[in-house]
Amino acid sequence: MARLSVFDMRFRNVYSALIQKAERTGRTRAEVDEVTSWLTGYSTEQISVAMDSGITYGSFFSEAPAYNSRASLITGKICGIQIETVEDPLMKKVRQLDKLVDELAKGKPMERILR
DSSP, X not given: OOOOOGGGSBHHHHHHHHHHHHHTTTOOHHHXXXXXXXXXXXXXXXXHHHHHSOOBHHHHHHTOSSOOGGGGGOXXXXXXXXXXXXXXXXXXXXXXXXXXXXXXXXXXXXXXXXX
């Protein structure tokens, strides 16, 4: 059986894992939605609609209404990969959101997360 690319996974499944990651450390879904909105330009309502639809994780990023111009300020390693060196633009966006949620889960204040 072939492995499914993160781009082909349902948004609901991947985003639920990000929410769980934050909630395990006392953060909330609302905070995950906030960093996701900041990064992608989706409203909280649009994120909820995406959760209930069959959209893929790749499509969620590809169709982002207003990707934040300050996203380039998201640096560092996530899952052992230096974000600044990721060449695939779509994978870079995936890693950037993961980094924001990771910072949230580590207890950083929202003002520092939303550069």
